[in-house]
Amino acid sequence: MTDMKHYFLLFILLLVIITIEGCTEELHPETNGTNSPVLNEGELTKAVLDLSVNTFAVEAQAETRASIPSNIPENETSEEKEVHNIWVFQYDAVTKELLIKPRYYTITDQIMLQDLPVYLKAGIPSFVYVVTNTGYDNWANDDTDTSWQKFKNVEQLKKQTLPTAFPLRSIDKVSIPMVGASEEVEVTTGVTVTVPVTRMYAKLKVKVEMLKAEMKLNNVNVRQIPNICRIETFAGDGNGEPMNAVPFPDGTTFSSIAFAASDLEKSEDKEWAVFYVPENLQGEIENQGGNKSDAAPTNALVVDVTAEIGGEKYLYAAYPGGNSLNNFNIQRNQVYRMTLTITGEKGQNNPSSNCFVVKPNGFLSFEPYYRVETGGGYNFADYLSPHDENLKIASVGIIWQTKDCIGDNTNGTLVQLGENTGDIHQKIYVRTQKKGNALIGAYNSKGDVLWSWHIWVTDHEPDNLGRAVTYYTYDWDNNGIYPEKPRIQGYAVMSCNLGALAENQKGLGTGLHRYPDEMTQAFGMLYQWGRKDPFPPLRNVVSEHHDYNDEHTDLHYDNSNQIEVHKTSGTDENKLFHSVIGSTLTGAVRHAIANPTVFITGTNDVNRNESYVQQKSNYFNNGDWCPIGESDNKLWGGLEPASEGMKAYTINQTNNVHIYDNYGTEKSIFDPCPTGWRVASGELWFEFTNTGLNPGSMSGINYDDKFSDGYGMNMYMQKWKDGPTSYFPTQGTRVGDGGGFRTNSCGNYHNATTDTDNRVNILHIHKDAGLFHIFEYQFYFYYVKSVAGPIRCVRDSK
Incomplete structure (x- = not known):
């Protein structure tokens, strides 16, 4: 974890031998594949399989200086012995070749493990191999004439790898892969074949x-x-x-x-x-x-x-x-x-980021000049530097805050610039009060905003690694997306939207915001694609297009915590959150940094009732907030789409929609996520449908209905309709003209990558199969860069 501190190491390593009793329990098999003759199987005989689980152990080997094993006994757990599915292989004892096609059995009840009926070839001396808890019924046999041949002999079996190798926690569903083989046996009807299995983890x-x-x-x-x-x-x-x-x-x-x-x-x-x-x-x-x-x-x-x-x-x-x-x-x-x-001793200095998670009544210190991101090729010293008077911080303060989030900073004691160290390690100190969000800024001697930081005050620990869920998405290549193949391990996903004050719609009581609706507390901040600074979310539930103003949001306050700062979709500069037309700017990125609350529009008119062609004609520079000549696909660390040698798959030929392997390896200085986190890749969304593409019906969407009465969808993150979930609110957006749209019915999630023609690869979700789009190409006003949508951060390394 290169984003974190100096590694300070103090530990005691204890090794213990754990005894786990052999287990024999009964189960019922599946009967799939028993009538598909291959390998000259002939008529198969029903036998009984008896599985036992070998003991966990740690042995002190010679010459390793191993510590003495603990004599404190450790209780095994029943979950560590559970078998949920098995693959059965039967090999000729002489030739070591398969005698039958590999067969998969699902275990529905652990008490039935002792006498599992399996189908084996009789009359030939053989060995029976068992592999448990793979979770894939097509791993060793997908009913073709070739898939099982990778397991044709024993040595091939031994060299195979599991289709997926998920690490596990004891508090989650524990399903540990195991492997084992019987002694040599000649199968007869009803014979019991004993197979001791050993954990592979x-x-x-x-x-x-x-x-x-x-x-x-x-x-x-x-x-x-x-x-x-x-x-x-x-x-x-x-x-x-x-x-x-x-x-x-x-x-x-x-x-x-x-x-x-x-x-x-x-x-x-x-x-x-x-x-x-x-x-x-x-x-x-x-x-x-x-x-x-x-x-x-x-x-x-x-x-x-x-x-x-x-x-x-x-x-x-x-x-x-x-x-x-x-x-x-x-x-x-x-x-x-x-x-x-x-011991509590501190190490070296922490690098900074654009967002910090702080608890209520908490304290934060960070080093504003110290940044390590390299994604996109940007140099942070070009924007903030202690060695350039124009880029050097002279003062700090609160640009906006929800009421009492930080408090009255009139005397500069709650947001404070530390002693000048003469180098990049000068600090800024922040003291917080109540749950909410704030934006603080650093100013040069002329009073210009040099940089700004999002202060996210909450106590549900969204940046805690242990609250994240790793996603496992579908494999894909230039020819397609493959839901039937073993999934590909992705990144750990943050437990809520960036800036949200709860993980789901039931996370907080009422009264925290101007609109006392607990369902909206999972709404996160809104971000124009490529920009680092947040816009407060919409909360007053309105389905269609409306002004982005105080009526539809929380109220926000200035550095004194007393004076309201107001919002508008228009160009009234008397309101802190106003809009400016992007096509009129020169140096849009620097303008965005110097004006972190100003929405930069990509159109003067969003009309969802117009045709696709009419919608598109209303936008400047393909809907980008940057003017022609300044568009940049690398602002959030992604790579240029359609680069030579890049993996790519065409989703929709008519609309020129693709997925590219253009998720860069490094976070950029404009990424809005906290230290150790970054904006997600587009491939995260594949596994939200049964095809990796836009679904044909609601049954093709990988969600449960836990929050059927609310403003979001609870999505499965690793398996189809099973395993851990994460809640994705349908919190609405700010569309390209700066207005608000579809609070409570539409979720429009950004990721770090783009398609050609300035298209942003968003996830657009509704509780409506016709509007649940892994790839959005139906509604132009949703996937342009000027739209402001929520973000779900992922860890910056696997």
């Missing part, structure tokens, strides 16, 4: 002890988790602990998973954050007495702990493994217990 337990009373735990995050898990361990036969690193195949990606501090309350043992992860064998290396972290391999699994100290967040990191000195192996079916003891 390791178990990692983390406890945090903080030595200062004022310290608060924020989250426990595990990263560098490989998104690959092979049937046979990468270490080979699994005998002994590998002393050298076992490299992953080229192209292996890595992900992370986290517990928020509040998540620990859900744990069976509230002291421990428990994770299940694929093995990561980085070997044992020479260490001449330094910290283990000083010698850590690049891909070694690492545990990060984020703590809050005096209003700032700091990161501490530790590396589990076979010992606390120099071993970085995370082996399957083994348990790693580690206690991290944090």
Whole structure:
């Protein structure tokens, strides 16, 4: 996590042997595929499968300086033994070739695991292999004549990888992949075939002890988790602990998973954050007495702990493994217990961002000059620098705030510029009061706004890694989108819209805002594409086009917390939130920075009742807020669409709509998300429908109806109609002329990438299949760059 602090490492590594009793329970199989003869199966015989789960263990290997295993017993959980589905393979004991087509069985009840009827070939000495909890019924057999051939012999099976390798948390649905094989058996009718299975994941337990009373735990995050898990361990036969690193195949990606501090309350043992992860064998290396972290391999699994100290967040990191000195192996079916003891000492300086999440009655300090983003090729020092008088901060203050969010800053004590350090580490200090949002600004000696920062005051911890949900989207290439294939691991998604004060419509009571409607508290800020500064959301529920003014929003106040700052869709400069016509500007990006509250229009007239051609003719420069010659597709870190060699798929030939692989690897200085987060990629939305394209009916949308009476949709993030969800409000937009539109019925989500012709790849959602658009090309006024829509941030690294 390069966006966080200096890694300060203090930990105690404990290893424990955990005994898990062998388990035999009954279940009912599926009967799919039993009448499809291949491989000269002939008539198959009904046998009984008896599964038992091998014990988790951590063994102290010779020459590893492993700590003494704990003698404190650890209770296993029933979830760690559960089997939800199995693949059954039968191999000839002599030739090691498949005797039958691989078969998939779904387990509906754990008590039926002991006597599972399966269909095997009789009369031939054979071995039966079982792989559990893959979650894909077409992994080893999709009813074609070729798919099973990747598993044709035992050695091929062992080299196969799971279709997906999801890390797990103990508080979620636990489904650990396992693998095992029977002894040699000659099948007869009703024979019992015993198969002991072993978990293919390791178990990692983390406890945090903080030595200062004022310290608060924020989250426990595990990263560098490989998104690959092979049937046979990468270490080979699994005998002994590998002393050298076992490299992953080229192209292996890595992900992370986290517990928020509040998540620990859900744990069976509230002291421990428990994770299940694929093995990561980085070997044992020479260490001449330094910290283990000083010698850590690049891909070694690492545990990060984020703590809050005096209003700032700091990161501490530790590396589990076979010992606390120099071993970085995370082996399957083994348990790693580690206690991290944090002293509370601070490390080096935190880089800044455009948004900060602060709790009510909280304190924030940040370094406005210190920025590390490189996406899009922009240099932050071109806009803010302590070494240039025109770009140097002379004063700071509140540009706007919801009532009492920060408070009366007339005397400059609530938003304060720190001592001049002469370098990039000068600080700004902010003290907050109540839930809400604010924008603070830095001014030069002439009184010009140099830069501004969104202060998001809330107590539901939206930036906490443990509250995020990692999305798993559909695979795709130049020829199509493939919902039937194993999903591709994406980024962790923030639990709410950027600037929202609740995660869903039931998150807060009434009375917080001018409109006492708890359903609108999940509404986030609105952003014109490519701009860093927010516009307050619409709250007064109006379906059609209307003015963006105080009647339809919260009331907002100035630096004194007393004087209202007003809004209009028009050009009245007496109102802080007014509009200016983008086609009249020169240097639109710098104008946007210097005027963070001014909406830059892309048209004088939004008329949704006009034809597509008529709508388009009303816009300047294809609806961009930048004038002709200044359009820029890289403002949020994306790459130019249709670049040479870029993966691309045409969604709609008639309207020239595409998806490009143009999500840049780096966040940009104009990205509005907090440190460690960035605006999402367009591929996130694929899995919201059954095809990855616009749905044909409501049944083709991947949502539940948890909030059927409200202003949003609860979307499944990883699987079809199953698994974790996240709430996406239909909060309305500011369209290209600056007006408000469709509060409570329309969600118009931005992402960081664009299509050709200045088209923004938005997610446009309604509780209406005809208006739920993964790719919007029906309504021109929704996908132009001048429209202001909500944002859902994702982690800036997997």
